[in-house]
Amino acid sequence: MMKRNIKDCTLGELESFVLELGEKKFRAKQIFSWLSKGIYDFEEMRNIPKKFRDQLKDSAYIENIVCEKILFSKEDATRKYLFKLKDDHLIESVYMNYRYGNSICISSQVGCKMGCSFCASTIGGVKRNLSPSEMLEQVLKIQEDVKERISHVVVMGSGEPFENYDALLKFLEIIHSQEGLYLSYRNITVSTCGIIPKIIDFARKMPQVTLAISLHAPNNPIRNSIMAVNKKYPLDQLLQACNQYIELTNKRITFEYALIQGVNDCEEHAEELGKILKDMLCHVNLIPLNKVQENTFIGSERKKAERFQEILEKYRVNATIRRELGSDIEAACGQLRRTQIANEE
Numbered sequence: 001m002m003k004r005n006i007k008d009c010t011l012g013e014l015e016s017f018v019l020e021l022g023e024k025k026f027r028a029k030q031i032f033s034w035l036s037k038g039i040y041d042f043e044e045m046r047n048i049p050k051k052f053r054d055q056l057k058d059s060a061y062i063e064n065i066v067c068e069k070i071l072f073s074k075e076d077a078t079r080k081y082l083f084k085l086k087d088d089h090l091i092e093s094v095y096m097n098y099r100y101g102n103s104i105c106i107s108s109q110v111g112c113k114m115g116c117s118f119c120a121s122t123i124g125g126v127k128r129n130l131s132p133s134e135m136l137e138q139v140l141k142i143q144e145d146v147k148e149r150i151s152h153v154v155v156m157g158s159g160e161p162f163e164n165y166d167a168l169l170k171f172l173e174i175i176h177s178q179e180g181l182y183l184s185y186r187n188i189t190v191s192t193c194g195i196i197p198k199i200i201d202f203a204r205k206m207p208q209v210t211l212a213i214s215l216h217a218p219n220n221p222i223r224n225s226i227m228a229v230n231k232k233y234p235l236d237q238l239l240q241a242c243n244q245y246i247e248l249t250n251k252r253i254t255f256e257y258a259l260i261q262g263v264n265d266c267e268e269h270a271e272e273l274g275k276i277l278k279d280m281l282c283h284v285n286l287i288p289l290n291k292v293q294e295n296t297f298i299g300s301e302r303k304k305a306e307r308f309q310e311i312l313e314k315y316r317v318n319a320t321i322r323r324e325l326g327s328d329i330e331a332a333c334g335q336l337r338r339t340q341i342a343n344e345e
Contacts, residue, residue: 003059004017004060005061005133006056006060006062007035007136008170009032009174010174011029011177011179014028014031015028017060018031021059023052027048029179030047030048031056032180033180035180036140036177036181038140038143040062041062042062063086063131063133065083065091065137065138066083067081068082068090069081069082070082076097077095077097078095079095079142080095081094081095081138081141083137085134089127089128091138091157091158092158093142098152102149102151102152103151103154104138104150104154105156105157106138106157107138107158108160109126109127109128109130109163110126110127110129110130111124111125111127112125112159112160113160113163114160114163114228114229115228116214116227116228116229117225117226118226118260118297121157129163129164129167130167132170132171135155135167136174136175139153139175139181151187152187152188152189153175153183153187154189154212155189155191156189156212160193160195161190161192162192162195163195168190172209175188176188185206186209186210188209189254190206190209190210190211190212191213192211192213193214193229194215194229194230194238194241195229195233196237196238199211199245200241200244202245203244203245203249208249208251211245212253212255212285213254213255213256214227215284216256216258216260217230217235217269218273219272220234220236225263226260235276239280242282246281246282252283253281253282254283254285255277255282255284256287257284257286258289258299259288259304259305260299260300261299261300261301261304263297265304267307267311269308270307270308270312271311273312273317274311274314274315275315277312277315277317278315278316282317283319284312284318285320286305286319286320286321288321302321306321309321
């Protein structure tokens with residue numbers, strides 16, 4: 001019999017598995033709790049009978065990933081993590097400390113196939129999807145390292161979460177479970193570059209989770225030039241889906257907008273963006289672009305970002321400029337992984 005990775009199980013699935021092994025259903029909650037504490041050895045599950053622990057060893061295993069490297073920012077409390085998976089693929093995560101708590105940005109895929117021209121994650125394409133347990137492991141490993149509870153999780157690292165949709169939904173259910181980490185759905189953000197059918201489905205299945213849209217352009221020509229996904233899901237259709245999402249959830253939507261010098265950061269771009277978003281329940285997160293060695297894009301200067309913000313607010317579009325964190329430790333998505341791969345080559 002093939003061993004099962006029980007860290008991929010929701011509580012309901014684990015209950016079914018325990019019953020199949022001939023044990024009482026309540027054992028599943030005990031096991032689930034241990035898994036959420038970062039326990040990888042069945043022998044450490046002290047409230048599980050020895051006979052059943054031996055049975056679990058024969059029929060199951062617990063997913064584990066290895067921390068290869070941690071980079072500590074000298075400018076702030078940001079930490080960048082490089083993790084190695086069981087098949088030797090690399091992924092990365094970022095820890096950020098805010099006044100409202102400890103937040104981490106996790107990956108959902110090894111690499112990314114979406115082809116956004118300013119992003120390091122997409123260089124080399126996508127290798128594979130992450131399992132729910134590999135997403136969970138990023139949270140557990142970082143929480144163990146910082147020795148504090150992670151209060152906010154952002155699925156905005158390498159990969160397009162909606163291209164790994166089923167695993168994403170299962171991960172969200174696992175991390176929200178009261179018997180586990182019990183992280184509020186309201187403290188979780190999932191980012192997509194605009195996979196329209198999944199946006200509507202996500203609104204129905206996960207209405208409490210915050211949705212962020214990687215927008216990065218105020219019109220189709222610019223978005224087509226930097227984001228290949230726009231050719232399949234044009235801006236007008238995307239905004240229509242966002243309005244439908246707001247109607248279904250009654251939640252504000254977040255638009256991520258990386259300011260790229262000479263590409264999308266001019267005053268006319270801010271005017272255009274303000275006009276198309278002015279009647280929408282939304283927030284615009286203006287992001288100073290981190291430099292990526294493999295492309296020529298340069299982030300906008302702070303003054304230009306502030307002027308962009310002023311124009312959006314003229315249209316009563318709420319906008320903030322993201323605090324620059326970890327710029328000295330390759331904190332942009334995919335940078336650390338790319339550097340490590342290049343060094344190994």
